[in-house]
Amino acid sequence: MKSGVFLVFEGIEGSGKSTQAELLTKALTEKDVEVDLTREPGGTEVGDKIRAVLLDSSLDEMHPRTELLLYLAARAEHIAKRIRRKLFVDKAVVICDRYMLSTLAYQAGGRKIDVKTVSRLGKFATGGLDPDLTVLVDLDVERAFARLDRTHDRIEKAGTEFHLRVRKAYLEFARRSPARIRVFDGAKEKMTLHEEIKEVVYDLLTRKGIL
Ligand code: TMP
Numbered sequence: 001m002k003s004g005v006f007l008v009f010e011g012i013e014g015s016g017k018s019t020q021a022e023l024l025t026k027a028l029t030e031k032d033v034e035v036d037l038t039r040e041p042g043g044t045e046v047g048d049k050i051r052a053v054l055l056d057s058s059l060d061e062m063h064p065r066t067e068l069l070l071y072l073a074a075r076a077e078h079i080a081k082r083i084r085r086k087l088f089v090d091k092a093v094v095i096c097d098r099y100m101l102s103t104l105a106y107q108a109g110g111r112k113i114d115v116k117t118v119s120r121l122g123k124f125a126t127g128g129l130d131p132d133l134t135v136l137v138d139l140d141v142e143r144a145f146a147r148l149d150r151t152h153d154r155i156e157k158a159g160t161e162f163h164l165r166v167r168k169a170y171l172e173f174a175r176r177s178p179a180r181i182r183v184f185d186g187a188k189e190k191m192t193l194h195e196e197i198k199e200v201v202y203d204l205l206t207r208k209g210i211l
Pocket of ligand 1: 039040
């Protein structure tokens, strides 16, 4: 069945991934492409409520398995209520700020939950829906955190060691799947990076007959 295109932006906090997702959305919208920009956890009413629990900085004792299941619960809802319709009915380009690779990087890499378990539960939550392309905006932890001026939420407060493991996990997954996960240098100037990402995405959208 012909469908839309599913693009995911990933990276540690402060990497610039959300800015890049917004810039790409704007560029595609200006080309009259139907785009749905969404994020995880969130993107639905239930997902936004789960997000509030997950990022509540007064709840720092959440068990890692609870955390994993909440991220996956928000994702299951997101796919069932929004992403599948956008992709398979509206045939839109879905741009999702974080998806399954975040769970693999943070809950398997960061929280050290067995990666096979995370993958297996992830498949159950997503029904096996994978992105067409993941844009990984990579930046070292120190620089990324220096960019964050807001008060740190529960996950951001997890510490430098945790985020070093997250970044390492991201890069390791990207190394193993270079065609599906493209790494971009988050240290580059915002618009330079946007141009580089656009080139790769436009190539994919041209091949899919969308551009
Ligand atoms: P955001 O601030 O980039 O929207 O991300 C929310 C936080 O949730 C961020 O610290 C990363 C974390 N997260 C996970 O730990 N696992 C996940 O599966 C997702 C989607 C996000």
